[in-house]
Structures are given as C-alpha cells and as structure tokens.
Amino acid sequence: MHEYSIACEIFEQVIAAARAHGASEVRSVTLEMGRLTHTNPEQLSFCFGALAEGSIAEGAKFIVEMIPPSLECECGYTGTVDEAQAGERDELLSELLEYVAALKCPACGKQARITGGRELVIKSIDIETEQVQ
Numbered sequence: 050m051h052e053y054s055i056a057c058e059i060f061e062q063v064i065a066a067a068r069a070h071g072a073s074e075v076r077s078v079t080l081e082m083g084r085l086t087h088t089n090p091e092q093l094s095f096c097f098g099a100l101a102e103g104s105i106a107e108g109a110k111f112i113v114e115m116i117p118p119s120l121e122c123e124c125g126y127t128g129t130v131d132e133a134q135a136g137e138r139d140e141l142l143s144e145l146l147e148y149v150a151a152l153k154c155p156a157c158g159k160q161a162r163i164t165g166g167r168e169l170v171i172k173s174i175d176i177e178t179e180q181v182q
C-alpha cells in the first residue's frame with residue numbers, strides 16, 4: 050500500500066528528529082501534502098498511528114496540510130488551483146485541474162511547469178522534552 054510505505058518513511062524521520070532533539074514524547078506531526086501526490090491523508094494518518102504504537106510518537110496528533118497544485122508558464126502566467134476560492138465555482142476548478150493534468154498553460158496553451166502540489170514533507174514536529182535542571 051502506497052500510504053503505508055510513506056507512513057514508514059515519515060515515522061522514521063519523525064523518530065530520528067525527535068531523538069536528535071532529546072524528545073521524550075512527540076505531541077504532533079504536521080505534514081505538507083501536495084494534491085498531486087494522490088495520497089489519502091486519512092489512510093496515511095491511520096498507518097502512522099499504527100506504526101507509532103509503543104514508540105515516543107504514540108498518540109501524536111497527525112496534521113495534514115493539503116497544498117493545492119500550481120502552474121507557471123514562460124508567458125508569465127502563474128496560477129494555483131485554489132479550492133477554497135473555487136468553492137462554488139466547481140467548473141473552474143475542474144477546468145484548472147485539467148490544465149494541471151495536461152501541463153498546459155490556461156493563458157496561452159503552451160506547456161507549463163508544475164511548481165507546487167507534489168510536496169510530501171514534514172513541516173514541523175511538536176515534541177516534549179524532559180529537561181533536567
């Protein structure tokens with residue numbers, strides 16, 4: 050399963066980072082996930098939770114921030130498929146998604162570059178440290 054192997058990688062990174070900072074507990078993990086990674090955040094969260102059992106990350110909050118796809122073209126066009134903005138304009142959203150899928154610029158029709166939406170990175174980790182003073 051796609052999500053499971055990603056969760057494994059994230060889990061290892063989280064534990065390594067937490068240990069490096071002398072954490073006794075991981076309170077939350079925030080992930081940035083691009084829409085174009087086609088990853089299911091609920092499944093990812095579930096897999097992470099299962100992996101974290103018995104570790105210092107057990108019960109940690111798993112927060113996923115979705116990054117909308119964005120395009121850039123040599124004609125100067127830059128655009129983001131902003132779902133919050135699209136809201137009631139579903140037509141526009143699906144139209145833009147088609148452009149993203151085809152890597153085409155909505156302004157001039159030439160080949161555009163995807164500049165966002167493929168991220169899958171740990172944005173931050175909130176840890177608890179036991180400080181001996």
Ligand SMILES: [Zn+2]
Pocket residue numbers: 122123124125126154155156157158159
């Ligand atoms: Zn263009």
